[in-house]
Amino acid sequence: MRAQFGLADAPCCDCCVHFCCEACALCQEYKELKARGFDPDLGWQMAAAQNAGAAAYPPAPQQMGR
Template sequence: MAATRPLRWHVFAITPGSESETEATAANRLAFSACSPPAAWSSGLFDCFDDCGLCCVTYWCPCITFGKVAEIVDRGSTSCGTSGALYALLCSLTGCQWIYSCTYRSKMRAQYALPDGPCCDCCVHFCCEPCALVQQYKELKARGYDPEIGWHLNMERRAGAGAVNPPGVQGMGR
């Protein structure tokens, strides 16, 4: 019989002015997922050809896809442009941009309790950099994020999703 880890709940209090309810809910989800067994990736490592546009952008200019992924994984603390520029700089100066991008794969796996595989994160990014970036991008989309619009607009959309506008005032008409 396989041993299972007990699930633990971590509850974060929301204090006025500290963070929005959406971010607190995301923090609760992350705390729970860190204690859960690993879930599968929503797409395979070599499913990058399902979206030809994303595949081409990532193959020819991986700094764009990386920047979008990094902004969401960092929860908006670094911008898409900053992450993408640093990636491009590392690529042009050293050719070791895969070391930088593999750290974001590790962060993402930790945030969403995703399994390691088919080998360690650095090996995945060293051998299959474009495929790994596409897989990470698609995982964020599957989890309800739109990497195209960045972290802050994603949070605004999530906060506004529960709000319903009241119907307009209707007058008598013929």
Template sequence: MNSSSYPNQKFDHQNVATGVPVAGFQQQHANVHQLVEGPWSSGLCDCFSDCSTCCLTCWCPCITFGRIADIVDKGSSSCSVSGALFLVISLVTGCGCLYSACYRSKMRQQYMLKGGPCGDCLVHFCCETCALSQEYRELKARGFDMSLGWHGNLERQNRGLEMAPTAPVMEHGMIR
């Protein structure tokens, strides 16, 4: 959808269907450079706007990260494998933040989210819990049920489409 195809319409990245990353749009259209990065749905320090996510991330950041990675990777890596890898890297090297920062960058590119004045690595290094919580809230705001994972969300979306009526129900014949 570029300005030459639809002269009276401008692309609004915030009105992209929930759960559909902007990256798919970018690959299909030549005028990608016209897209602008948009804001996050919540701020980095808005952790207490979703207390359950904040608590989960404080006590078990590997679960939060695993769920984020599953969605960002579109199901190609499982929640448990990503979370376990994050945990091992964190315990062995203390640098799990470097691994999770890669996913923040990937997520920002998929959804055309603005980067802050600090790089993704610095954000995760200085405030891992806040960064993971913000990413989790962002995916929830885009319509993902984080506990279902990528495949569960696809199934839920497909089930919703299958249940939609395709044609009106007609009564049997004419009665005289």
């Protein structure tokens, strides 16, 4: 989400934030999405349909590679 919206990596890296306090990190992500006009309560499919013009696409399928 940080890369998609161009957010600053401060005061520490995402790995540290999620490791030390996952609940706080998820709360911050929820608030960021709400501030940008998304409704996380709807789930991914409904939010993508609601914001079709906002370029909200699910990630591409991934496969194991060598």
